[in-house]
Amino acid sequence: MVRIDKKATRLYVLDTNVLIHDPTALYQFDEHEVVIPMTVLEELDKHKNGIREIARTARQVSRTLSDLTANVDIERIRNGIPIQRMAGPDGMLRLLCYRDLEPLDPLADTPDNRILAETCRLRDERVDASVILVTKDINLRVKAAALGVPVEDYLNDRVFDDSDAMIDGARVYPDAGHDGSGLWDSLKVDVRVERQDHRVIYRLAGDIPPEWHLGMLVSDSDNGASFEAIVRDVGPRHAHLELLTNYRHGASVWGVHAHDSRQNFTLNLLMDDDVDLVTIAGSAGTGKTFMTLAAAFQQTLDCKRFERIVFTRAPITMSEDIGFLPGTEEEKMSPWMGAFHDNMDNLLRDEEGGSSWDNGATRQLLGSRVQIRAPGFMRGRTLNDTFLIIDEAQNFTPKQLKSLVTRAGRNTKIVCLGNVGQIDTPYLTANTCGMAAVVQRFRDWPYAGHVTLKSVERSRLALAGEELL
Numbered sequence: 001m002v003r004i005d006k007k008a009t010r011l012y013v014l015d016t017n018v019l020i021h022d023p024t025a026l027y028q029f030d031e032h033e034v035v036i037p038m039t040v041l042e043e044l045d046k047h048k049n050g051i052r053e054i055a056r057t058a059r060q061v062s063r064t065l066s067d068l069t070a071n072v073d074i075e076r077i078r079n080g081i082p083i084q085r086m087a088g089p090d091g092m093l094r095l096l097c098y099r100d101l102e103p104l105d106p107l108a109d110t111p112d113n114r115i116l117a118e119t120c121r122l123r124d125e126r127v128d129a130s131v132i133l134v135t136k137d138i139n140l141r142v143k144a145a146a147l148g149v150p151v152e153d154y155l156n157d158r159v160f161d162d163s164d165a166m167i168d169g170a171r172v173y174p175d176a177g178h179d180g181s182g183l184w185d186s187l188k189v190d191v192r193v194e195r196q197d198h199r200v201i202y203r204l205a206g207d208i209p210p211e212w213h214l215g216m217l218v219s220d221s222d223n224g225a226s227f228e229a230i231v232r233d234v235g236p237r238h239a240h241l242e243l244l245t246n247y248r249h250g251a252s253v254w255g256v257h258a259h260d261s262r263q264n265f266t267l268n269l270l271m272d273d274d275v276d277l278v279t280i281a282g283s284a285g286t287g288k289t290f291m292t293l294a295a296a297f298q299q300t301l302d303c304k305r306f307e308r309i310v311f312t313r314a315p316i317t318m319s320e321d322i323g324f325l326p327g328t329e330e331e332k333m334s335p336w337m338g339a340f341h342d343n344m345d346n347l348l349r350d351e352e353g354g355s356s357w358d359n360g361a362t363r364q365l366l367g368s369r370v371q372i373r374a375p376g377f378m379r380g381r382t383l384n385d386t387f388l389i390i391d392e393a394q395n396f397t398p399k400q401l402k403s404l405v406t407r408a409g410r411n412t413k414i415v416c417l418g419n420v421g422q423i424d425t426p427y428l429t430a431n432t433c434g435m436a437a438v439v440q441r442f443r444d445w446p447y448a449g450h451v452t453l454k455s456v457e458r459s460r461l462a463l464a465g466e467e468l469l
Helices: 016-021 039-045 053-069 074-079 111-125 138-144 182-186 261-271 286-304 329-347 360-369 399-403 434-441 460-468
Strands: 011-013 035-036 079-084 090-096 128-135 171-172 189-196 199-206 217-219 228-233 238-243 278-283 308-313 368-370 386-391 412-419 448-452
Touching: 011 016, 011 111, 016 053, 035 111, 035 128, 039 053, 039 111, 074 460, 111 128, 111 138, 171 228, 171 261, 182 189, 182 199, 217 261, 217 460, 228 261, 261 278, 261 286, 261 448, 278 286, 278 434, 286 308, 286 329, 286 386, 386 399, 399 412, 399 434, 412 434, 434 460
Parallel strands: 011 035, 011 128, 035 090, 171 217, 278 412, 278 448, 308 368, 308 386, 386 412
Antiparallel strands: 079 090, 189 199, 199 238, 217 228, 228 238
């Protein structure tokens, strides 16, 4: 294909199939300019109707473009719309519209040929920049090569993960020592350590990093950390950190130990009486449900802090629906609770490999304390003395998740579990789902905490699947 020496300023013209292939493609071109021709917008509009995957993706791209163009004046749209990225300099989005576009002779008037014509005209207008057409269509790449248009395949297809859609909930400083001296030296702050009611408090005075927020983990390492604390109070010139309990070796939650710093932070949030709302994100197999159930059993059956555990999730299938299910509410929800029963079996497994989950007395005890409820019947309820677990929260809309969170009554703790990379409904995206909305809205609430789980012990097949697919 036609390639040139790329100039400092680059304009990447995206074909429709690139956006359908990867709805987050707008964010994958670093600080360069991304150009969307009007022909691409028209094709997206044609594909948006229906329940097929291509329709869902087209709607997701349209919502992303709508969010980027919201509250932007006409002058900014003409000169370019900033694309804010989590790390690195912002990119730029341009919408390309030519009212007097001339077709390329002798090519027919088709969408692909119009995109070629728009790219050629943009290349002639922007001699100061490298204009590059990006498309997954092999035939279009061949046409572009014949016309001398620089063209590339789109190879940077990456799954949208939790860190792209929401805060990470943790800040790691590898240079901090056991007493935090390395951290304090790098931050240039004064530190005073106090002990209050069996708690160790670090009081910081000085310039506090602007990214710090309430309920954030501050650690010296992701694995094998010797200093781990949670931000209890923060301002531009002060911060209070509370040292976390170490659940790696001695202490445990229902026999469960943490493997790394983020899991230890998760167990601390789940066991903290002052934290009423916990949101836990992470890919499959990171231990979200396992640790949450362990904390729920510990505080309900042992500590008697709560009277019951209520487990709910959105009944949305990953593929085709199997139809109506017979039975009571709990019987209808049973097929959706595979993750619940799998983790229950692991939590109740003894040292010899057997499980007390098969014991009738155990099932009766847990059945009296654990309730499985459908979210559709939660409207109007008030949950008192309840440990509420909302699984697969990424499949709820913000309004639906708001309805569940507002069910909290006296002495109730809510835990939302999810992964924005596993959204199964065609009407939500990583940015518009309820999970992302809850994390963002409760970011600075002193009684909420969020963490994104990452490094865990996972099977080789699971890790390979996540990397390759």
